[in-house]
Amino acid sequence: MTGTSPAVVAASKLGLTFQTNDGPVQALSNVDLTIGKGEFVSFIGPSGCGKTTLLRVIADLEKPTSGTISVNGMTAEQAREKRAYGYVFQAAALFPWRTIERNVGLPLEIMGLSKAEQGERIKRTLDLVNLSGFEKKYPWQLSGGMQQRASIARALAFDADLLLMDEPFGALDEIVRDHLNEQLLELWGRTNKTICFVTHSIPEAVYLSTRIVVMSPRPGRVSDIIESTLPRERPLDIRETPEFLAIAARVRDGLRAGHSYDD
Amino acid sequence: MDTFRDKLIPVTSILAGVVVLWYVFAVILNTPFQRDLDRRANETSTFSELIGKTLSQPKPTLPAPHQVAVNFFENTFLRPITSNRSLVYNAWVTLSSTLLGFAFGTALGIIIAVGIVHVATLDRSLMPWIIASQTIPILAVAPMIIVVLGAIGISGLIPKAMISTYLSFFPVTVGMVKGLRSPEIMHLDLMHTYNASRAQTFWKLRVPASVPFLFTSMKVAVAASLVGAIVGELPTGAVAGIGAKLLAGAYYSQSIDIWSALVAGSVVAALLVMVVGIAGRLVDRAMGGRPA
Numbered sequence: 001m002t003g004t005s006p007a008v009v010a011a012s013k014l015g016l017t018f019q020t021n022d023g024p025v026q027a028l029s030n031v032d033l034t035i036g037k038g039e040f041v042s043f044i045g046p047s048g049c050g051k052t053t054l055l056r057v058i059a060d061l062e063k064p065t066s067g068t069i070s071v072n073g074m075t076a077e078q079a080r081e082k083r084a085y086g087y088v089f090q091a092a093a094l095f096p097w098r099t100i101e102r103n104v105g106l107p108l109e110i111m112g113l114s115k116a117e118q119g120e121r122i123k124r125t126l127d128l129v130n131l132s133g134f135e136k137k138y139p140w141q142l143s144g145g146m147q148q149r150a151s152i153a154r155a156l157a158f159d160a161d162l163l164l165m166d167e168p169f170g171a172l173d174e175i176v177r178d179h180l181n182e183q184l185l186e187l188w189g190r191t192n193k194t195i196c197f198v199t200h201s202i203p204e205a206v207y208l209s210t211r212i213v214v215m216s217p218r219p220g221r222v223s224d225i226i227e228s229t230l231p232r233e234r235p236l237d238i239r240e241t242p243e244f245l246a247i248a249a250r251v252r253d254g255l256r257a258g259h260s261y262d263d
Numbered sequence: 264m265d266t267f268r269d270k271l272i273p274v275t276s277i278l279a280g281v282v283v284l285w286y287v288f289a290v291i292l293n294t295p296f297q298r299d300l301d302r303r304a305n306e307t308s309t310f311s312e313l314i315g316k317t318l319s320q321p322k323p324t325l326p327a328p329h330q331v332a333v334n335f336f337e338n339t340f341l342r343p344i345t346s347n348r349s350l351v352y353n354a355w356v357t358l359s360s361t362l363l364g365f366a367f368g369t370a371l372g373i374i375i376a377v378g379i380v381h382v383a384t385l386d387r388s389l390m391p392w393i394i395a396s397q398t399i400p401i402l403a404v405a406p407m408i409i410v411v412l413g414a415i416g417i418s419g420l421i422p423k424a425m426i427s428t429y430l431s432f433f434p435v436t437v438g439m440v441k442g443l444r445s446p447e448i449m450h451l452d453l454m455h456t457y458n459a460s461r462a463q464t465f466w467k468l469r470v471p472a473s474v475p476f477l478f479t480s481m482k483v484a485v486a487a488s489l490v491g492a493i494v495g496e497l498p499t500g501a502v503a504g505i506g507a508k509l510l511a512g513a514y515y516s517q518s519i520d521i522w523s524a525l526v527a528g529s530v531v532a533a534l535l536v537m538v539v540g541i542a543g544r545l546v547d548r549a550m551g552g553r554p555a
Contacts, residue, residue: 061452080458087456093449097471097550106467110457138551 006073008162008194009035009058013067016053026219027053031067033213033222037161040188040195042205043213044251045258050220051198051213055164058196059087071162083111085162086155090170092147094139094154101126101135104154111158125153128187145176152184156191163195169204181207182236189232202255206230206248207239214251216258224254285328286318292325293317326519335523347503350527356504357492358531360420364427365488369481371428372435379436380443380469381461397433401426401491406498423495423504430491431484438480442473474550478543485535493528505531 014031017024028050035041043051056062057069060080071079079085086107094103101122108118126132129149139147148168155163169177181204188195199205205212206228214224228247230238238244297317301308308316318327326334335350342349375393378385405426412422446468454464496506505528512521548554 059456061455080456083456083458085456087453089449089453091449093447093453095450095468095471097474097552099551107457109467110454110459110463138553140551140553 006037007034007070008037008039008072009033009196010070011054011057011067012069014054014057014064014069015066016050016057016062017065028057028064029219029221031222033225035194035196035211037194038192040197040208040210041213042197042199042209042211043215044199044202044205045215045220045223045255046200046217048217048220049215049258050217051215052166053220054215055166055196055198059085059164061087083107083158084160085164086158086160088148088152088155088163088165088168090167092139092144092151094147094150096139099136099138100131100142100150103139103150104157106154107158121157121159125157126150128156128191129153130183143176145172145180148172148180149183152187156187156193161193163193165195165197167198167200170199177204178236184208185234202248202251203239206244206251207234207236212247212251214254214258216255223258224250226250226254282328285325289323289325289327290314290317293320293323296320296324321519322516323518326522330519331522331526334519335526338523339527350508350523353504353508353524354527354531357489357496357506357528360423360495360504361427361485361488361492361531361535363420364424364491365431365481365485367424367428368431368484368488369435372432372480372484373439373477375432375436376439376443377465379440381465393433393436396429401430401494402497404429405494409495409498423492426495427488427491430487434480434483434487435477438476438483439473442476442480443469445476446472471550474546475543478539478546481543482536482539485539486532489528489532489535 011031011033014028014033015026016028017026031050031054043054045051053062057064058071058076060071060076069076072082072084074082074084094100095106098106104122104125105118108121113121122135123132126135129152131146131149131153134142134146134150139150142150152165152168155165169180172180184195185208195208197205197208210228210232212226212228213222214226215221216223226247229243230247294313294317297308297313297320301313301316317323319330323330338348338350342351344351344355346352375389379389380386408425408429409418409422412418412425450468450472451464454468459467492504493506493509496504497510505524508524508527509521512518512524
């Protein structure tokens with residue numbers, strides 16, 4: 001918890017049970033979590049632990065079956081209607097028939113911004129993700145990493161204070177991923193956004209986050225929350241420091257503890 | 264055009280094979296009648312004379328390819344296009360109702376598809392009827408449409424076009440239902456996170472995503488439209504059109520005319536499918552499609 005700053009996301013006794021053909025599946029159970037403004041929170045855990053589901057509940061893409069969730073002090077649905085967050089999916093999910101600038105402009109078009117305002121914001125956000133000069137390109141003309149950067153630009157374009165990212169770099173190779181992690185941190189530092197970041201990479205979670213939420217499956221739940229002691233300024237080689245490794249070890253222990261009864 | 268050269272050799276060798284087989288069968292099928300003629304004229308033909316004669320009968324059972332080619336050439340290029348023996352004139356008559364029916368059919372198909380995708384009741388109630396409509400033999404329906412419309416004073420182009428519409432809306436409906444439902448869940452979720460209205464999701468996501476499906480189904484629909492227009496000409500006793508030429512040829516045993524009308528129909532069909540294909544490729548390119 002970050003003391004006095006108002007909660008951007010507050011979940012209390014949150015639960016979500018999916019009805020499937022094989023009977024009910026408890027994707028989330030009893031999740032209590034408060035995320036303050038400007039935090040960078042990672043959700044980490046094995047598949048089936050509900051980390052993506054939790055993100056989707058915050059985004060109002062899934063409805064919880066028990067407990068409460070509030071985003072910016074509103075219900076998740078109201079927050080979505082107010083476009084309180086930008087969502088970045090596992091794949092870039094760009095529309096192939098739109099150029100990069102028109103992809104980034106999609107949410108602005110939907111919000112009904114003027115052409116001039118759209119152009120100004122597109123330019124600003126493409127600058128932010130270092131994609132200036134690629135405005136007129138179609139998605140297939142860009143590499144996977146650049147496509148994902150374009151999708152981040154699209155999520156930033158309408159200036160939501162909350163960024164929800166669901167394994168955004170999972171499909172990219174490690175070199176590109178390192179590079180994008182660095183850029184993401186820099187972007188976070190400059191914009192002071194609140195970021196919720198789903199990943200299953202321990203180094204990625206530790207490198208990026210101010211707080212790491214360790215989750216475990218069956219039922220999906222929060223098994224540990226680890227505060228990072230790393231400074232906000234993080235060069236890539238911070239990953240070799242003992243401090244970094246100690247946090248990574250704690251995360252690994254947390255993951256193992258959540259898994260222990262499993263087999 | 265690498266692909267063109269790659270296709271040229273296989274396609275022409277098949278064509279050559281077909282032509283050879285065609286000549287063989289022309290000789291075989293025309294021989295009995297030729298022997299009959301010879302017997303009545305008290306002639307005896309050598310084998311090579313017999314072959315020559317079987318390939319130059321005025322009303323052969325199976326015309327030889329060159330007879331069809333000559334007839335096709337004469338009726339296409341040597342006649343004034345206003346003549347009702349001109350294949351260009353007849354093809355135009357059929358083409359005009361094909362295009363009208365195709366336009367109606369495509370519009371109707373799209374409208375029905377939009378309804379089916381957006382209204383759950385229509386999905387359940389309409390789809391079985393649409394499928395059933397295509398199991399009815401068009402040859403049985405065509406005369407009824409023409410007679411009923413004739414009784415209320417509508418004749419000429421419209422009834423024929425309606426039969427084309429009847430045949431062409433179906434592939435468009437099926438293709439567009441699939442196309443409008445083709446957006447990935449992720450794209451739909453994305454629109455949801457923007458709190459996009461249904462209309463915005465429709466115009467900005469579903470419609471562009473359905474365009475490739477539209478052109479694929481339009482290729483099928485345009486060929487079906489042509490069949491519909493030709494079928495529509497058969498029961499009306501139409502005086503002009505490919506269908507009328509086929510029927511007249513059958514009445515007067517002008518087998519060569521039948522075959523060249525058939526060739527004309529195929530040429531029109533090929534051109535129509537090609538035009539739709541080219542239009543599809545241009546639209547795809549304009550929408551940022553990756554050059555193949």
